[in-house]
Amino acid sequence: MDLKGSLVDTNLRIYPSYKLKIFLENEKLGDDLPVNIGKLTKGETYKPKQNKSDSKPSNIYLNENDIKTINTIKDKIKVKDVNNSEHDNPDQQGNEKSVEHPPDKDEKKDSSEVSDDVKAEIFEKENVLFLTTSDIDWLYNYIKERRSKHDDIPYLHELLEGSNIELPKNEVIKRNPVLEARCVKLRAQQEAREYRKMTKGVDNVRLRFPEDSISYQLKQMNRQLIAIGQFIISIFAGFLFGFRGVEWMVGNLDFGFRLLLGVMCALIIALAEIYFLAKKLNEELNVPKTTQIGGPPTFVNDRFNANKISKHDKPHQD
Amino acid sequence: MQSDKEEYRSVCDILDKLIVKQIHLMEEKMCSELNIESCINNGSIHLAKSRYIMGQNSVSTSKLPVENSPEFSASTICEGIEEDGLTQFKVAESNAENTVNPLHWFGILVPQNMHKAKNIFQNSINFVVECVNIQVQLIENVKNIVILKKYKSMLNP
Numbered sequence: 001m002d003l004k005g006s007l008v009d010t011n012l013r014i015y016p017s018y019k020l021k022i023f024l025e026n027e028k029l030g031d032d033l034p035v036n037i038g039k040l041t042k043g044e045t046y047k048p049k050q051n052k053s054d055s056k057p058s059n060i061y062l063n064e065n066d067i068k069t070i071n072t073i074k075d076k077i078k079v080k081d082v083n084n085s086e087h088d089n090p091d092q093q094g095n096e097k098s099v100e101h102p103p104d105k106d107e108k109k110d111s112s113e114v115s116d117d118v119k120a121e122i123f124e125k126e127n128v129l130f131l132t133t134s135d136i137d138w139l140y141n142y143i144k145e146r147r148s149k150h151d152d153i154p155y156l157h158e159l160l161e162g163s164n165i166e167l168p169k170n171e172v173i174k175r176n177p178v179l180e181a182r183c184v185k186l187r188a189q190q191e192a193r194e195y196r197k198m199t200k201g202v203d204n205v206r207l208r209f210p211e212d213s214i215s216y217q218l219k220q221m222n223r224q225l226i227a228i229g230q231f232i233i234s235i236f237a238g239f240l241f242g243f244r245g246v247e248w249m250v251g252n253l254d255f256g257f258r259l260l261l262g263v264m265c266a267l268i269i270a271l272a273e274i275y276f277l278a279k280k281l282n283e284e285l286n287v288p289k290t291t292q293i294g295g296p297p298t299f300v301n302d303r304f305n306a307n308k309i310s311k312h313d314k315p316h317q318d
Numbered sequence: 319m320q321s322d323k324e325e326y327r328s329v330c331d332i333l334d335k336l337i338v339k340q341i342h343l344m345e346e347k348m349c350s351e352l353n354i355e356s357c358i359n360n361g362s363i364h365l366a367k368s369r370y371i372m373g374q375n376s377v378s379t380s381k382l383p384v385e386n387s388p389e390f391s392a393s394t395i396c397e398g399i400e401e402d403g404l405t406q407f408k409v410a411e412s413n414a415e416n417t418v419n420p421l422h423w424f425g426i427l428v429p430q431n432m433h434k435a436k437n438i439f440q441n442s443i444n445f446v447v448e449c450v451n452i453q454v455q456l457i458e459n460v461k462n463i464v465i466l467k468k469y470k471s472m473l474n475p
Binding site: 007010014066070074077133136137155156158165167168 | 335336337
């Protein structure tokens with residue numbers, strides 16, 4: 001259930017081959033090295049100088065001449081292949097296969113299809129020094145420069161043969177234990193609910209508490225409707241008291257004054273009633289306990305409500 | 319003999335360049351895959367939000383067109399362009415008549431998040447195409463390396 005996080009660092013890790021290490025160690029390198037190469041040659045404690053000259057002309061990209069050369073070589077190879085295949089076909093096939101997967105090509109494809117034991121091996125090498133792409137760029141330029149002076153400097157691709165290129169791995173995100181606990185709880189609740197539903201027909205106590213039948217629902221609705229009806233009636237009665245009752249008590253009154261009295265009375269009673277109505281409607285919002293397995297339905301906030309009612313001892317109770 | 323040596327050198331130099339290019343391409347591909355991932359994640363979050371707003375039945379797989387729904391043409395298509403002997407793809411708007419606005423599958427008045435999700439998903443097509451282009455270059459590069467190595471071994475037995 002662990003998730004894979006997205007990649008944070010997209011740098012390739014190139015674990016240098018033995019050849020490359022030897023080459024680097026035998027070179028007399030200057031001081032302005034990239035960090036990783038410096039670490040490789042001068043020990044772990046190497047620190048690069050701050051004034052980096054990054055303005056080097058990067059001639060690492062193929063130019064048109066190169067592409068032309070590649071194309072001509074391709075043509076040549078193809079012509080030769082055709083000639084070969086005319087002569088002996090089976091041999092050609094074997095030949096091609098060996099070209100497709102030459103042993104030194106593992107630097108290209110290995111990282112994507114490493115088997116588990118190899119992976120473990122790589123994992124152990126966590127502390128081994130590695131190069132990044134920019135180091136390779138630097139190395140290319142450096143080797144080219146050196147080769148213009150000395151002829152016997154090996155080529156970069158020969159040095160890189162046998163190197164191990166590793167793709168960065170996704171970080172594995174462990175599930176949050178809080179979330180896990182919550183999932184377990186929710187699953188338990190769900191199961192309890194299902195169980196309750198299943199055993200409803202055989203539980204004597206609960207047969208008398210059919211929460212999901214229509215009559216039960218209607219009863220609930222009626223209770224609320226009655227509460228609202230009571231509210232309206234008491235307001236009306238209050239109004240009537242102010243409008244007629246006071247007149248009957250003290251004698252003739254002006255119509256406007258009577259109206260005002262009625263509205264005032266109704267308002268006061270409405271305020272008080274609203275308080276009780278809100279309280280009553282709030283009580284109805286009981287959530288049944290989800291983890292309960294048998295017995296009559298109990299509610300999550302039952303105890304809480306009972307306390308409240310007994311404290312206020314309010315008049316609007318069924 | 320001299321020209322052979324010269325050629326050998328140039329081949330080796332090109333091989334170096336190809337190897338460096340390969341490494342760069344690999345890194346580039348990872349970056350573009352990361353872009354796709356974040357793009358689709360964003361879009362999915364917006365889609366989830368709109369699902370939350372509209373309810374899980376109004377935004378679900380049951381609203382998607384099935385096999386026997388009327389056919390429609392894609393609103394975005396890819397065009398292949400030849401570049402340095404490679405086919406590179408490019409996103410293009412289709413001019414077909416019977417395109418469908420995918421938002422209409424989920425209703426006419428859809429939340430803002432749905433519009434956002436649509437735009438993000440549309441944008442992610444660009445990233446996918448970019449990734450495919452890099453992949454094509456990678457494969458081509460590997461082929462080139464193989465051929466050049468073969469050639470090199472012929473030059474210098």
